[in-house]
Amino acid sequence: xxxxxxxxxRTWSMLGPSGVLGLAACEFAETDKDFAIVTADLCSxxxxxxxxxxxxxxxxNVGIAxxxxxxxxxxxxxxxxxxxxxxxxxxxxxxxxxxxxVNMGYMGLPVKLVGLTSGFSVGILGxxxxxxxxxxxMRSIPNMIVFSPSD
Numbered sequence: 685x686x687x688x689x690x691x692x693x694r695t696w697s698m699l700g701p702s703g704v705l706g707l708a709a710c711e712f713a714e715t716d717k718d719f720a721i722v723t724a725d726l727c728s729x730x731x732x733x734x735x736x737x738x739x740x741x742x743x744x745n746v747g748i749a750x751x752x753x754x755x756x757x758x759x760x761x762x763x764x765x766x767x768x769x770x771x772x773x774x775x776x777x778x779x780x781x782x783x784x785x786v787n788m789g790y791m792g793l794p795v796k797l798v799g800l801t802s803g804f805s806v807g808i809l810g811x812x813x814x815x816x817x818x819x820x821x822m823r824s825i826p827n828m829i830v831f832s833p834s835d
Contacts, residue, residue, distance in 0.1 A: 705798060706731030709768065713739045716766050722757040724750045724771040730800060732770075750775045751783050757795045758787035766794075773799030774815035777822055789825040797822075802832070 709732060712719045720742040727736050727745060736743050746753045750771050757769040769776075776784075776799035787793050799822075802815050822830045 703731045705770065705800075706733070706735055709735040710738060712766070713742060718764060719766045720744065720760060720768075722746060722753050722760070722767060722769045724748060724753045724769075724775065726771055726800070730770045730798075750780045754780045754783035754787055754795070754797075757797075758783070758791070758793045761793040761795045768796045768798055770798040770800060772815070773802040773818045774812070775799075777815060777818035781821065784822075784828075785825050789827050792827050 709719075709721055713735065721732060721735065722744045723730060723732065723746070725745060725747050727733060727743070732743065744756060746756060753769050753771065757767045760767045771780075776797050784797065788795050788797070799815070799818055802818055819830060819832055822828050
């Protein structure tokens with residue numbers, strides 16, 4: 685069980701979002717046999733290397749195919765899986781907008797979409813990987829609950 689105490693929060697702040705995602709994924713998988721992750725070629729970048737090693741049958745890498753990632757995750761959720769899908773925030777909000785709107789918004793399928801590197805945080809990758817509008821886009825979709833951890 686994840687503990688929300690000062691020491692844990694301090695550790696998470698040093699690990700960053702990707703490291704915390706990897707730790708949380710392993711914790712969820714230990715207690716939930718239906719927990720799975722679908723990623724668009726970001727296992728290492730998402731901090732999911734340990735998860736991939738420990739739970740190879742519960743991680744699905746669809747490659748650089750974000751629209752397919754949402755379709756796969758939605759199908760798994762429809763079958764009762766507890767699914768997290770992860771990619772860069774800009775791709776999670778713009779490239780997959782139709783799939784997210786229909787599968788997660790209108791159909792209400794419980795996919796947890798994790799958008800990494802929002803804003804300018806990956807400046808070295810250039811403007812194609814920067815996301816300034818991701819929160820606004822996601823908040824406009826019916827039935828979406830949006831979290832943006834910050835300090």
